[in-house]
Amino acid sequence: MSxxxxxxxxxxxxxxxxxFPAKKLAMWIFIVADAATFGGCLVAYGFLRNGxxxxxxxxxxxxxxxxxxxxxxxxxxxxxTMFLGVRAAKTGNRSAxxxxxxxxxxxxxxxxxxxxxxWMALIDEGVRLYKNxxxxxxxxxxxxxxxxxxxLHVTCGIVALLVVGMRYRAGRFNxxxxxxxxxxxxxxxxxxxFVVPLVYLLNVSK
Amino acid sequence: xxxxxxHATADPSHADKLGKYLVxxxxxxxxxxxxxxxxxQHIDMSAMLFRMLLLAILEAVxxxxxxxxxGGENRTFVIWVALITLFVFxxxxxGWTDSNRMERLAPPPSAAGAPQ
Numbered sequence: 001m002s003x004x005x006x007x008x009x010x011x012x013x014x015x016x017x018x019x020f021p022a023k024k025l026a027m028w029i030f031i032v033a034d035a036a037t038f039g040g041c042l043v044a045y046g047f048l049r050n051g052x053x054x055x056x057x058x059x060x061x062x063x064x065x066x067x068x069x070x071x072x073x074x075x076x077x078x079x080x081t082m083f084l085g086v087r088a089a090k091t092g093n094r095s096a097x098x099x100x101x102x103x104x105x106x107x108x109x110x111x112x113x114x115x116x117x118x119w120m121a122l123i124d125e126g127v128r129l130y131k132n133x134x135x136x137x138x139x140x141x142x143x144x145x146x147x148x149x150x151x152l153h154v155t156c157g158i159v160a161l162l163v164v165g166m167r168y169r170a171g172r173f174n175x176x177x178x179x180x181x182x183x184x185x186x187x188x189x190x191x192x193x194f195v196v197p198l199v200y201l202l203n204v205s206k
Numbered sequence: 207x208x209x210x211x212x213h214a215t216a217d218p219s220h221a222d223k224l225g226k227y228l229v230x231x232x233x234x235x236x237x238x239x240x241x242x243x244x245x246x247q248h249i250d251m252s253a254m255l256f257r258m259l260l261l262a263i264l265e266a267v268x269x270x271x272x273x274x275x276x277g278g279e280n281r282t283f284v285i286w287v288a289l290i291t292l293f294v295f296x297x298x299x300x301g302w303t304d305s306n307r308m309e310r311l312a313p314p315p316s317a318a319g320a321p322q
Contacts, residue, residue, distance in 0.1 A: 020280050020282060024283070025283065029290055032294050033294060035294075036295075076234055076238065077231075079231075080273075087223075186273045186274045190265075190266050190269045193238065193262050193265040193269070194262045196238070196241065197241045197244075197258035197262055198258065201244070201245035202245075202251070202255065
């Protein structure tokens with residue numbers, strides 16, 4: 001939107017202070033802060049790994065790396081469906097937008113289930129927060145804390161999308177509200193783009 | 207959230223942008239695939255980390271500019287987001303230096319009770 005259009009919009013709608021939507025800026029502030037949280041976790045993991053003499057590299061191509069490929073595909077595709085939902089909302093098509101949002105939440109739910117299945121497999125192999133059968137005792141804490149924090153974000157995103165999606169369909173929220181919630185979902189996908197290479201792919205078993 | 211605040215208007219230009227976003231989606235998938243290829247290259251850890259981070263940053267930039275449409279936002283808004291990001295990084299600088307101190311400047315652990 002051009003500056004002139006935003007100025008006109010601000011004059012017409014007094015809920016838009018400082019010439020851009022405050023809600024959107026608030027979401028971006030949250031995203032930046034949350035990105036810093038994940039950044040801190042990943043850097044701490046990097047220090048742990050770099051300082052360890054025997055950091056485990058237990059992830060075999062099958063099933064772990066294959067699982068990571070599928071999960072990445074699902075999450076990136078859910079970002080696309082989220083974009084398509086916002087696009088439909090911007091054109092005023094509430095029912096189509098809600099369908100795309102439902103698809104997005106379905107993708108998130110499948111991602112979460114695959115993730116939990118992987119967690120159970122690692123736990124079956126003896127990985128705990130404080131020990132594992134392969135090497136440095138902190139491997140489990142690092143892995144479960146980073147992936148668990150991301151999984152928590154995915155879960156909260158699913159809930160948020162369902163709530164906002166249903167209220168949007170009922171006419172209580174508008175397309176901008178859906179767009180702002182979509183920003184969070186894209187952020188969750190963006191974090192996964194860093195978690196996969198740093199936590200999984202640097203620890204593949206060759 | 208204010209249901210009477212009608213920022214959204216029908217924007218027919220969204221219809222003709224779908225192809226561009228599908229291309230972005232495919233490029234992100236390809237970059238993600240490249241990360242998996244790099245994982246199995248026989249290179250040292252620092253080179254692998256550099257390549258992984260480079261690819262991840264490329265993916266992130268595409269996601270932020272296109273899917274999060276920061277590239278199409280009001281310039282003032284983008285400047286505010288950039289300033290907030292810089293502030294957060296500046297605030298985190300205390301953490302980096304402290305972590306560096308703990309890793310490099312701390313005395314070596316003794317044999318008894320040394321962490322694994």
